[in-house]
Amino acid sequence: MKVYTQILGNISDPAWSERASTSRIEYIDMDQWTAQKSRFVTRGDRGGEYAIALRRHSSLADGDIICYGDGEMAVVRLRMNDIMVIDLGALMHQEIATALHIAVELGHALGNQHWPAVVQGSKVYVPLTVDRRVMQSVMKTHSLEHIAYSFRPADQIIPYLSPHEVRRLMGAAHHNEHSHVHG
Numbered sequence: 001m002k003v004y005t006q007i008l009g010n011i012s013d014p015a016w017s018e019r020a021s022t023s024r025i026e027y028i029d030m031d032q033w034t035a036q037k038s039r040f041v042t043r044g045d046r047g048g049e050y051a052i053a054l055r056r057h058s059s060l061a062d063g064d065i066i067c068y069g070d071g072e073m074a075v076v077r078l079r080m081n082d083i084m085v086i087d088l089g090a091l092m093h094q095e096i097a098t099a100l101h102i103a104v105e106l107g108h109a110l111g112n113q114h115w116p117a118v119v120q121g122s123k124v125y126v127p128l129t130v131d132r133r134v135m136q137s138v139m140k141t142h143s144l145e146h147i148a149y150s151f152r153p154a155d156q157i158i159p160y161l162s163p164h165e166v167r168r169l170m171g172a173a174h175h176n177e178h179s180h181v182h183g
Contacts, residue, residue: 001041001049001051002051003051003052003053004050004051004052004053004066004067004074005053005054005055006054006055006066007054007058007060007064007065007066008065008066008067008068009064009065009068010061010063010064010065011063011064011065011075012063016065019068019073020073020075022071023068023071023072023073024071024072024073025073025074025075026044026045026046026048026067026072026073026074026075027044027045027074027075027076027077028042028043028044028045028050028066028074028075028076028077029045029077029078029079030042030060030076030077030078030079031078031079031081032078032079032080032081032127032170033081033129035059035060035061035076035078036059037052037059038052038053038054038055038056038057038058038059039052039053039054040052044074048074050066050067050074052066060076060078061076061078062076062077062078062080063075063076063077064076080153080154080155080158080170081127081128081129081154082127082128082132082151082152082153082154083125083126083127083128083151083152083153083154083157083169084125084126084127084128084135084139084149084150084151085123085124085125085149085150085151085152085157086106086123086124086125086126086139086147086148086149087122087123087147087148087149087150088103088106088122088123088124088146088147089122089123090146090147090148091103091122091146091147092122094146102144102145102146102147105142105144106124106142106144106147109138109139109141109142109144110124110126113130113138115127115129115135116129116168116169117169118161118165118168118169120160120161120165125157125161125165125169126169127154127169127170128151132151154169154170157169158170
């Protein structure tokens, strides 16, 4: 089995997009957590098998190309997990002691699960890292008053976050700051 050790480029790059228009594309679908790994084996949507062995601290992003030649191209397609949005807005109307108590309890609940989180204004963003029902159960178990939460698609949240906040929530899966071999 051939081992793919480098990212050749990204389909969003105009030169690669042009090459893709005349290539037969096999998409390699994966979730954002798999994309952070540097070594794994996966299958494309046409049945091809891909052994990925990238350099340490490298990861795949949506649209990355790992194989190109003979009219064929293999392109990574990421499925971004939803994000739990916790709204702390109602705490603004509580006494300071009450608001602090609830905020610390929420921090303890999230930290105890080792869930990454980003706080922006009165919202806390937590990526779906386990089954949604597990996250709902944790929130229900802690029964935090004055806190509402919902699950939203990542693409609705990402535009409002800074690059470092996106990396914190989504790992390396969304950003495209790694170097590519161009050719």
